[in-house]
Amino acid sequence: MKQTNYITSSCIISNHTVYKNGTVLFSEQAATDVPGFLNAVYKTRDINYARYYKMDNLNKLGWLASEILLSGGFDKTKYRPEDIGVILSNRNSSLDTDQRYLKSVADGASPSLFVYTLPNIVTGEICIRNHFKGEDAFFIAEDFDADFITNYVGKLLDDDVLQACICGWVELLGKEYKAALFLIEKVKTGDATLFTKEKVTKIFENKKPLQDVFIAGVGVITAMGNNVAECLSSFERGEAGMADITHLDTVHAGKLPVAEVKMTNVELADKNGMDVGMSRTTLLSLTAAKEALKDAAIPRIETLRVGFVSANTVGGMDKSEDFFIDFITDNSKGKLKNVFDHECGSMTEVVANQLGIKDYMTTISTACSSSANAIFYGARLIRNDVVDIVVAGGADALTKFTLNGFNTLMILDKEFCKPFDENRRGLNLGEGAGYVVLVSEKVMKTLNRPAYCKLSGYNNSNDAYHQTASSPEGTGSYLAMKGALNKAGLTTSDIDYINLHGTGTPNNDNAEGTAVKRLFDPHYPPMSSTKSFTGHTLGASGGIEAVFSVLAIKHGLIYPNLRFETRMHEFSFEPETRFKKGQAISHVMSNSFGFGGNCSSLIFSKI
Amino acid sequence: MKIYIRSAACISPQKTLHQDDLLTNPVEYNDTRLKAIEPDYSAYLDPKLTRRMSHVIKMGVGTAMECLRNGEITMPGAVITGTAYGCLEDTVTFLTRMIDMNEEMLPPTAFIQSTHNTVAAQIALMLKCHSYNNTFVHKGISFESALLDGIMLLNEGEADNVLVGGTDEMTDASYTILKRLGLYKRFPGSNLSLFKTNSTGTIGGEGAAFVLLSDKASAVNLAELTGMQNFYKPKGIDDIEARIVAFLKTHNLGMANVDLVITGKNGDLKNDAGYDQLANTIFNNCAIANYKHLCGEYPTSSAFAFWMAANIVKNGKVPASVLEAGAENIRPKTILIYNHYLNLYHSLMLVSTC
Structure with a gap:
């Protein structure tokens, strides 16, 4: 009969560190070699066990892990000796000692090495020490097989062959080693966890828990408003x-509608005290990034490490277009000033200089998912302790280059776009910028007012179908959304609102809708495409829509999908058409998909 | 956790694609523009596909495929590229047509392939690789940004066999513009005596270099990526020295542990002044090598240096063509790559034997 079994203790020894139940028990980074480290661990045990010195390295490792595993709480007298088993596994059997033994053969084979040329001696040493007499076995597998171990040990316990079992992985070859032992019992004790494949895998992987990353400030500029308040x-x-x-x-x-930011370059430059000759992308970026930093109002920011991760798709193309008009008629013509900041990275550099950010900066360009990737790269910089704060997002100004590019693809709607409508005809291009200020937990605690929310999930997957078109199955979109849910530890029913990529092209909305259906059917959360307000702002869209998602959590909002009339015949869901306030919104998913199959989803969660 | 360079590949103005002979017979150019030597791509890419691909896409995708082949890996766990300029050829083509044809009747292909993520996207498409895919476009640290992303993915346990590359192409237009901006020497000479020119300006280059990063030990691994760091706008040479020493210290090393320094000298007196000063201070007891006389200056050239360092460590031999000071017969165990881009972006990378 299938019963519930528990992991009542775990021990990991790797990278010169000993972990008991997930916390570091002992670390000796100065140890020069593996035997030196193992002996240092032995000394911390404060016992005298003469057999230890006779053991080979693999046995020392396994034996030490078992000592630590069973220490502090395990009462073996609860069980009969024959009710406790040991089931271990590794990749290289006893190869480490086999090789030493072979070397010794030339000078007269060493019997003390010979006795350790079998992997199951490890289980033997543990049984000898503890007087266990239950089933023991040693399996060889390429990698730790959590599925096999949970099934095999589970069956021994369920069939009452054993009442308790030590199981896991003990591998050692030269400088590489790892022990991961689990004590499995039928009775739940203290902080025991369920004996499942997932739990075993998680403990085995022994990853440092990643710290949460919070949103402390937001800034945005789009055709619908020059700042957060105007957009709302x-x-x-x-x-x-x-x-x-x-x-x-x-x-x-006069032929193609677009969503232009209402301020002119002169007005944007004046507002920011900048030279009007700057790329419009730089001016938009600076406007929104400044608003976000001001909004975050981080105390003593000068004492912290600050980064800027920004995205755009065509850099200073608006100025390069001017340059090229003269340049192509005569290569010695064209104002160099107009092409000097052509590179995407220049936008970021100029803005970082204005913001006084120098600890880390970079630029991402993955077409229309660029700034979603910038935001989660920023979060990872914090999680990896590269910086404490990151201003992350993106900007793109409308250019003739992109307008004509999209026009050649015949995906621009001559009317205002109708995302997720059966009769949608294409997208309207837009421009703008959107940034969030990401902070570590430590910085979050110093804020004078609560952070907006946290970035709980993210994922980047590639559709790998076509350079510009999305696959009919929406593979990339599906993987991005699913991966973000997994990362956040959430299920589809947790999502309260989806800010769709929803460009309004027949292809995108079909692929994205299919992916939403695959993942959410039959329970669909409210969803909408805010591109029906802002147009498709390309490299800025992920940043702008992240800001809207954060505000949705903060103010309990669901944004309408304008101009929606007819549900797409393929689907049983449709976007929200009314503006809703006062909603209970805990988790928002934001989708951004781009050329090159680059699909990313972010999830923001209430704190 | 250790990070290994499982394999590497490079297309450059030198014969670098097949590594059995590491830069022993360098190709000489008497020009201020070095063009990449392209292989017969049919060995890597479907000719039907390459027909439409621009120079940088072919270089990037071809190098990536060779890197995977060298690493005996068919499906990478992530694809990350760095490129400062992106797909210049397609960008200029579309821009020129747009102006010439007054925005009417434009073919879409050049636009479609002009996005900066095209190389990473085409790699994913060819391999049907649905994994993490990213592209960094930040001037002289585009490759370093991609490398940091790869390191973080491995640290997070998010992926293994992370394919990281740096690609940049030089087109007629970009060469002309950069020349007008004063980047290149006024009079061409041999690239092999670039460091004896005693004048301002450098030589332009291009290329693609990819590496496969893994956290798994393996007999095929070329080297270990021990660490990397960037810094922006240092306050002066003292600050640079302090940062290099501090960087080494975070890896429990001092300059005495570094067997070879690969610098980003490019033959421009102004650009090289800092390197020359360091050669008399913290680098004074070190063997020193340079590489930009072989591949030219371009924003992702540090990927070439990284490819070169991994191979030097693996081969246990420093090619005479790159050595500036120190004995030829050293077997470097630890190599420090120090490059700066326009004296704004400085990057440090440590490559050692595994």
Whole structure:
């Protein structure tokens, strides 16, 4: 009969560190070699066990792990000796000692080495020490097989062959070694956990728990508003930012609607005290990043390590277009100033200099998922202790290059776009910037007001289907959303709102919808595409929509999907069409998918 | 945790794609623009696909495939690229047509392939690799950013066999513009005597280099990536020295433990002044090698240096063509790569025997 079994103790020895039940018990990084380290561990045990000195390295490792595993609490007198078993495994059997033994053969074979040329001596040494007499076995496998161990040991316990069992992995070859032992019992004690494949794997992997990353500030500029307050107010009024082209000098003006930021370059430059000759992308980036940092108002920020991770897709293309008009007629012509900041990285560098950020900066460009990737790369920089704070997001200004590029692909709607509508015809391009200020837990605790929420999940997967089109199955989107849920430790029913990528092209909405259906069917959370307000802001969209997602949690909002009329025939769900306030929103998923199959999803969660 | 360089591959203005002969007979150029020597890509790529691919895409994807082949890995756990300029050729093509044809009747191909993530995307597409895929585009630390991403993925246990590369191409337009910006020497000479020119300006280059990172020990591993660090706008040479010493110290090393320093000297007097000062201070007891006379200066050239360091460690031999000071017969166990880009972005990478 299948019963519930528990892991009542665990011990990991690797990287010159001993872990008991997940916490470090002993570490000796100065130890020069493996035997030296093992002897140092032995000395901490404060016992005198003469047999230890006779053992080979593999046996010392396994025996020490078992000593630590059974120490502090395990009462073996509860069991009969024949009720306690030892089931171990490793990759290289006793190869480490086999090789030493072979070397010794030339000078007269060493009997003390010979006796350790069998892996099961490890289980033997543990049984001798503890007088265990239950079933013991030693399996050889390429890698630790949690599935096999849980099934095999589970069966021994369920069938009452054993009442308790020590199981796990003891591997040692030269400088590489690892022991991971588990004590499995039928009775739950203290902080025992369920004996499942997942738990065993998690303990075996022994990863440092990653610290949480919080959102302390937000900043945004789009066609629907020049800052957070204006954007929220446009959402409430249901006012989209699309209109005729006014800033771009293009033949498409008056024919293709776009979502331009309403401020001119002169106004943006004035507001930021910048030279008007800067790329518009830089000006938009600086505006939103400044708002985010001001909003975060981090105390004593000068004492902390700050990074800037920004994204864009075409760098200073708006200026390069001016340069090229003269350059292609004569290569000695064209103002160099206009092409000097062509690189994507230049946008980031100029803004970082303005913000006084120098500890870390980089730029990401993965087409339309760029700034979603920037945000979670920023979070990982904090989790890996590279910096304490990261301003992360992205910016893109409208350019003739992208407008014409998308136009050649015939995916621009001549009317205002209708994401997730049966009769959608394409996207409207937009421009803007959106940034969040990510902080470590330590910084979060110093804030003068509560952080907005945390970034709980993220994932980047590739559709690997086509350079520009999404696969009909929405493979990349599906993997991105699923991976983000896994990372956050959430299930689909936890998600209260999805901010869709929802460009309004037939292809994207179909692929994304299919992926949403695969993952969420039949219980769909409210969802909408805020691109029906902002247009598709390309490299900025992930950042802008992250800001909207954070605000959705903070204010309990669900944004409407404008102009939606007819549900797509493929699906049984449709986007939310009304602006909703006062909702209970704990977890928001934000999708960003791009050319090159780059698909990313972020999940923001209430603290 | 240790991070190993399981394999590496490089396409550059030198014959670097097949590594049985590491830079022993360097190719000489008498020009200020070094072009990559391209292999017969049909060995790596479907000719139907390459027909439409631009120079940088072919270089990048071809190098990535060779790197996987060298590492005997068919499916990487992540693909991460660094490129400062992205797909310049396609960008310029589309931009030029757009202006010439007054925004009418434009073919989409150049636009489609102009996005900076095209190389990483094409690798994913060819391998049907759904894993983590990212592209960094930050000037002279694009490759270093990609490398840090790879290191973090391994640290987090998120992926193994992380394919990391740096790619940049030089086009006629970018060469002309960078020349007008004063980056290159006014009079061409032999690249092999680049460091004797005693003048300002460098030579332009291009290339692609990929490495496969893993946290698993293996007999095929080339080297260990012991550490890396970037810093921005140091306050002066003292600050640079202090940062290098501090960086080594975080890895329990001092300059005495470094057997070879690979510097980013590029033949420009102004650019090289810092390296020359260090050669008289903290690097004064070290063998020193350079590499930009072989591949030219470009923002992701540090990927070339990284590829070179991994191979030097594996071969146990420093090619005479790169050695500036010190004995030829040393077998470096620990190599420090120190490069700076326009004196703004400085990068340190430590490569050692595994």
